[in-house]
Each structure stands twice: as C-alpha cells, then as structure tokens.
Amino acid sequence: MRTQVAIIGGGPSGLLLSQLLHQRGIDSVVLERKTREYVLGRIRAGVLEVGFVNLMREAGVAERMDRECFIHDGTVISRDNLSFGINFKELTGSHVVVYGQTEVTRDLYDAREAAGGKIVYEVDGVEIHGADGDAPYVTYHKDGAEQRIDCDFVAGCDGFHGVSRQSIPLSVRREYEKLYPFGWLGILSETPPVNDELIYASSERGFALCSMRNENLSRYYIQCSLSDSPEDWTDAAFWEELKRRIPEEAAERLVTGPSVEKSIAPLRSFVTEPMRWGRLFLCGDAAHIVPPTGAKGLNTAASDIHYLYHGLVQHYQxxxxxxxxxxxxxxxxxxxxxxxxxxxxxxxxxxxPDQSAFDLRIQAAEVAFLRENRAAQTVLAENYVGLPY
Structure with a gap:
C-alpha cells in the first residue's frame, strides 16, 4: 500500500489530521490498534478551546458540535466554601465549548468513512522504518499477515504507550516528567449538571471538579489516593464526599444518581523532545501529557495537529x-x-501529602489574590480559553 501520510492512532488527533489533509487533497491511511467501538467507549474530557473548534470547522465536521455544544463564558473557583467566578468573555472576549471527546471522535469517524477514508482497525505489531531517511514505511500485522505502507511522512498519534515515541532513539530524545501523589476518581451519571459552568473546588479534604457532557449527563471528580481503586468507592460514598468538597449551595442542589462509569486516573506532567525525528512527527499524548486540571489534554493535541497540518500543506502545495x-x-x-x-x-x-502549614497559607493566599485581582484572573482566562497558535 502507498500513501502520502501514514497516521498511527485512530483517536481524535489522528482522525482530525486525516480529515484536514483530505480537505486539502492529501492522502492518508490511519492505523488503529482497537475497534471503532472500543475507541468510542473511552470516556474523556470535553472542554474545547476555540482553536480546536475552528479546526473542526475547517475539517468540515463541526455541524453537530455547533448545534449541540454548550458555550461557557466562564468558570467558578472555590476554596473552603468561598466561591467566585472568572468571566472568560469579559476578560478575553472569548469562551470555551463543552462537547464530549467521544462525540468529537464519533463525528470524525463518520466524516472519514463518508469520504472513503482508509482506516485499518485491529492492527498489531506496528513498526516504523526509515523515518530518518527519505523513504519511510510502516509495517503491521492484520489477520495474521504482515502488511506494509510506504509513505512520505509518519504521524505518531498513538498515545503515551504507543510505538511512535519509542521509535525515536534514546540518544536523540529527552523526556521530562513529574508524577503527582494523587489521582482523580471520576464518575459519569445521567443527572443534570449541578451548575451551568464548571466548578473547581479546593477544600481541606482535597480537590473536586463539577463538569458536564450535556443537560442530562454530568461528570464529577474528586482527588483520591493512588492506592484507591474504583471498587473502593460506592456511589453513595462518592456523592457524600463530593458534597463535602464543593460549595454548600452547590451541594444542596446536587442531583445524585447511579454512576454509568467510574474510573481512577493518575496525574502526570510529561514532555518528550524533540517531537520530530526525520519524517516522523509526534502528536498529542505520544509526545506530552498534562494533568487534567487545566482542561488541556485534547487541546494540546489539537495545537500539534494545527502545526503539522499546515506544515504538510505547505510542503505538498x-x-x-x-x-x-x-x-x-x-x-x-x-x-x-x-x-x-x-x-x-x-x-x-x-x-x-507533604504540604506544611506555610505551604497551605501560601496556597490560600494565591487563591485570595486570584479572587481579588483582575490581572490574575485575566492570565487564568487567557490560558484557559487557549493561547494563540
């Protein structure tokens, strides 16, 4: 098989790159280790920067997103039951969009299949060859037989555990990492959101986040120990702990119900450099991970796709x-x-766990400064809605 760009990874970043390239007449093949149904079954974040939204529009896949998304002009921060709002629209003239990553991926799959895009599912043993030369190719196994794709470039969109980053020699790449001593226990429930905007809550019991997917689907998180497992937490225990951490007025109007999904995610910051080796380009989680607190995971992948897409168009056209x-x-x-x-x-x-009394006072002062200072709020808002590409 021959293509111009071989894309490893059929998640949102790989699919978005493929669709954008298709719009400009550039051919690609997407290799995905799992099935479409498996990928769509993964529960991920849903806060989108305007830059990501504009890429979806450029790719021609924004119709349902524009129709069903929630536009958020701000967010709520609370500490020890004292809450305040940060108005993105007023401070930056911009906003964020809430639209689940699962729905983003579904829209991209539908668009690629409608356009006859080549997506190969359930591949195994993917290897990248000759990326540091002029004739790269990718081999993989499908249905027990080895297959080969010759290409001009390889885009590694296959996540933190994928083959793409590992294909760059250790003598070339350098990795930076910070592991956090806690995780996030998250549940998805078929209940109305507790608030029109996200609530970021800090309390003496730990962090909590109130988010949503739509008007009848809510996503909630609490900080938990890395030694916890989802089975340690009943739904009732989760709801009670969430209520203790969020502002009292929110706790009083919180609608609870059975969880439809429950999981624990560790938090890490990770970056590998460089993100290009010859004709291999790393995108998204293959190159970097952020803790979810700033809602940047999917959005950082989108910025990578922006730079790579425009670079490839510049090359071919x-x-x-x-x-x-x-x-x-x-x-x-x-x-x-x-x-x-x-x-x-x-x-x-x-x-x-290692915070001293001094550290806690400094943290409280930082939140107080943010609450009282418009310039500090502007800095947060500019970063949250997304820095320019």
Whole structure:
C-alpha cells in the first residue's frame, strides 16, 4: 500500500489530521490498534478551546458540535466554601465549548468513512522504518499477515504507550516528567449538571471538579489516593464526599444518581523532545501529557495537529518545508506553556501529602489574590480559553 501520510492512532488527533489533509487533497491511511467501538467507549474530557473548534470547522465536521455544544463564558473557583467566578468573555472576549471527546471522535469517524477514508482497525505489531531517511514505511500485522505502507511522512498519534515515541532513539530524545501523589476518581451519571459552568473546588479534604457532557449527563471528580481503586468507592460514598468538597449551595442542589462509569486516573506532567525525528512527527499524548486540571489534554493535541497540518500543506502545495522543519520547535513552544498552566492549576487547587502549614497559607493566599485581582484572573482566562497558535 502507498500513501502520502501514514497516521498511527485512530483517536481524535489522528482522525482530525486525516480529515484536514483530505480537505486539502492529501492522502492518508490511519492505523488503529482497537475497534471503532472500543475507541468510542473511552470516556474523556470535553472542554474545547476555540482553536480546536475552528479546526473542526475547517475539517468540515463541526455541524453537530455547533448545534449541540454548550458555550461557557466562564468558570467558578472555590476554596473552603468561598466561591467566585472568572468571566472568560469579559476578560478575553472569548469562551470555551463543552462537547464530549467521544462525540468529537464519533463525528470524525463518520466524516472519514463518508469520504472513503482508509482506516485499518485491529492492527498489531506496528513498526516504523526509515523515518530518518527519505523513504519511510510502516509495517503491521492484520489477520495474521504482515502488511506494509510506504509513505512520505509518519504521524505518531498513538498515545503515551504507543510505538511512535519509542521509535525515536534514546540518544536523540529527552523526556521530562513529574508524577503527582494523587489521582482523580471520576464518575459519569445521567443527572443534570449541578451548575451551568464548571466548578473547581479546593477544600481541606482535597480537590473536586463539577463538569458536564450535556443537560442530562454530568461528570464529577474528586482527588483520591493512588492506592484507591474504583471498587473502593460506592456511589453513595462518592456523592457524600463530593458534597463535602464543593460549595454548600452547590451541594444542596446536587442531583445524585447511579454512576454509568467510574474510573481512577493518575496525574502526570510529561514532555518528550524533540517531537520530530526525520519524517516522523509526534502528536498529542505520544509526545506530552498534562494533568487534567487545566482542561488541556485534547487541546494540546489539537495545537500539534494545527502545526503539522499546515506544515504538510505547505510542503505538498507550495514546495516549502519550513513548516515541517520547524514543527517540533513551534509545537513545543506552545506545549510548555500549556504544561505550566496545567501544573499551576493543579498545585493551586489540590492538597499534597507533604504540604506544611506555610505551604497551605501560601496556597490560600494565591487563591485570595486570584479572587481579588483582575490581572490574575485575566492570565487564568487567557490560558484557559487557549493561547494563540
């Protein structure tokens, strides 16, 4: 098989790149380790920056998102039952959109299949060859037989545990990582959201987040121990703990119900450099991870796709390689700012096991300064709605 761009990973970043390239007449093949149904069964975040929304529109897959999404002009921060709002629209002139990652992925799958896009599911043993030369190719196993794709470029969109990052020699790549000493226990429930905007709550018992997917589907999180498992928490125990951490007025109007999904996610900050090796480009979780506190996971993947997509269009349509040659530099410049913001939000709102009394006072003062200072709120709002590409 021959294509221009081989894309490893059939999640939202790989599918978005494939669809954007298709819009500009550039051929691609997507390789996915799982089935479509498995990918769509994964529960992920749903806060989208305007830059991501605009990429969906450019890709021609925004109709349902524009119709069904929730536009959020701000968010709520609370600490020890004292809450305040941060108005994104007033401070930046922009907003964020709430639309589940599962729905984003579904829309992209539908668009690729309607366009006859080539997606190969349930592949195994993917290997990248010759990425540091002029004729890269990818091999994989499907139905017990080895297959080969010859291509001009390889886009590694296969996540943190994928083969793409590991294909860059250790002598070339450098990895930066910070592990956090807690996780997030999250549940999905078929209940109306407790608030029109997200609530980020810090309390002496730990962090909590109130989010949503739609008007009858809510997503809630609480900070928990890394030694916990979802089975340790009954639904009743989760709801009671959530109520203890969020503002009293929110706790009083919280509608509870059976969980339809429950999971625990560890938190980490991670970046690998460079994000390009020859004709191999890393995108999304293959290159970087952020704690979910700043709602940047899917959005950082989208910024990678923006830079790579424009670099590839420049190469194929203008015969100019500056975009692909500077891909890693441009992507990393924005990634590190998103990493900083996600780290800051995490340290601002969580309780750490080694915090001293001084540390807790400083944390409280930081929240108080944010509550009282418009400039500080503007900095948060600018980062939350998304820095420019």
């Amino acid at each position: 203008d015969g100019e390689d500056e975009g692909i040659e500077r891909y890693s530099e441009r992507a990393l410049a924005r990634i590190w700012k998103a990493e900083r913001f996600s780290w800051w939000m995490t340290t601002l709102l969580h309780r750490f």
